[in-house]
Amino acid sequence: MRWSEQLAGRAAHQAPPGSAAQQALPGMELAGVAAMPGHLRTTRSPEFAGMVFHEVLAKSALNRVPAGSAMPFSWTINPYRGCSHACVYCFARGSHQYLDFDAGADFDSQIVVKLNVAEVLARELAKPSWQGEMVALGTNTDPYQRAEGRYALLPGIIEALAAARTPISILTKGTLLRRDLPLLAEAQQRVPVELAMSIAVGDHALQQSIEPGTPTTRARLDTVAAARAAGLEVDVFVMPVLPHLTDGVAHLDALLTDIREAGARSVMYGALHLRSAVKPWFFAWLERERPELVPAYRRLYPGAASKATQAYRLELAARIRPLIRKHGLEFSGGGRRSRDPYPPVAAAGARGARQLPSTGESAGLALWDATPGMPAPTLF
Numbered sequence: 001m002r003w004s005e006q007l008a009g010r011a012a013h014q015a016p017p018g019s020a021a022q023q024a025l026p027g028m029e030l031a032g033v034a035a036m037p038g039h040l041r042t043t044r045s046p047e048f049a050g051m052v053f054h055e056v057l058a059k060s061a062l063n064r065v066p067a068g069s070a071m072p073f074s075w076t077i078n079p080y081r082g083c084s085h086a087c088v089y090c091f092a093r094g095s096h097q098y099l100d101f102d103a104g105a106d107f108d109s110q111i112v113v114k115l116n117v118a119e120v121l122a123r124e125l126a127k128p129s130w131q132g133e134m135v136a137l138g139t140n141t142d143p144y145q146r147a148e149g150r151y152a153l154l155p156g157i158i159e160a161l162a163a164a165r166t167p168i169s170i171l172t173k174g175t176l177l178r179r180d181l182p183l184l185a186e187a188q189q190r191v192p193v194e195l196a197m198s199i200a201v202g203d204h205a206l207q208q209s210i211e212p213g214t215p216t217t218r219a220r221l222d223t224v225a226a227a228r229a230a231g232l233e234v235d236v237f238v239m240p241v242l243p244h245l246t247d248g249v250a251h252l253d254a255l256l257t258d259i260r261e262a263g264a265r266s267v268m269y270g271a272l273h274l275r276s277a278v279k280p281w282f283f284a285w286l287e288r289e290r291p292e293l294v295p296a297y298r299r300l301y302p303g304a305a306s307k308a309t310q311a312y313r314l315e316l317a318a319r320i321r322p323l324i325r326k327h328g329l330e331f332s333g334g335g336r337r338s339r340d341p342y343p344p345v346a347a348a349g350a351r352g353a354r355q356l357p358s359t360g361e362s363a364g365l366a367l368w369d370a371t372p373g374m375p376a377p378t379l380f
């Protein structure tokens with residue numbers, strides 16, 4: 001692969017104003033880049049138009065999920081920060097607001113890459129204190145986003161986890177998962193492997209508009225089928241369900257039909273969740289693409305509310321649960337998942353209650369909702 005305009009961050013910072021070096025870092029203050037912990041270099045490539053990669057050396061790979069979380073795993077790994085899949089509703093946008101990044105376009109295009117994550121992980125797993133608990137990938141940003149095609153960090157991570165007898169959980173929208181199916185099938189001989197594909201929008205035009213950097217829904221369904229053919233079970237996250245856009249019976253029924261035919265094991269669902277950092281970004285999209293829905297969304301997500309009203313969530317539950325049953329996609333409690341994936345909606349609204357993640361790859365939302373004022377965690 002041909003790379004161009006490769007820059008050391010500090011060298012760029014020291015470059016004369018207006019020089020090619022400075023112009024190569026649009027949208028960021030160069031001082032911020034140079035201050036990034038472990039920063040090695042910042043680079044762009046013609047193959048990834050509009051994207052900037054900040055390559056760093058990480059000090060640690062495993063992140064512990066805070067105590068009290070309802071998540072069915074205790075550890076996560078994030079090879080990347082920021083996500084080129086660029087889903088408008090992405091809950092993780094707020095986690096990108098550090099240094100000089102913003103939660104909008106920077107989240108989609110300024111990608112932090114932990115070059116040494118597999119090596120650091122192997123060292124951490126080798127410690128006598130490691131208990132072999134499940135490790136989850138894809139709970140914040142997508143590990144199979146486009147950058148993974150260049151950096152190929154996942155194979156090393158999967159190999160390290162399997163070698164350490166550590167169960168693996170991966171959630172993604174990326175069809176690049178196909179590349180690693182043989183490796184995951186091999187890993188499954190040694191450790192439990194849980195795969196989940198996020199597929200929430202059946203309408204092609206809407207999907208391309210609201211998830212502009214993702215593979216199509218059809219491509220993701222085909223990836224589910226490929227994983228099944230490789231001997232791997234796949235659960236599907238129908239998240240987020242978008243009020244007035246994807247929550248109709250006809251849309252849900254057609255989507256669940258496709259998911260069943262792809263061979264998925266089960267479906268989990270959740271209504272759109274709009275945390276404060278995401279809300280302005282989402283409403284800007286709504287005003288541009290579907291302005292007639294703005295008043296309805298203001299009613300469903302009033303003020304600073306991040307969750308849709310309870311009345312809406314009850315209505316959605318009454319609509320989708322019979323469909324999930326009809327298609328035989330109810331969660332069976334397989335694998336190592338321990339929580340009820342379909343908790344009563346009323347209980348889900350209670351502070352501290354166990355509840356489904358409410359949007360995207362939002363494993364952290366239950367924690368965020370349960371602990372008002374807590375900053376967006378680096379869970380992932």
Ligand code: SF4
Nearest residue numbers: 083085087090141360
């Ligand atoms: S929802 Fe997932 S795939 Fe979409 S931008 Fe966020 S992390 Fe990436």
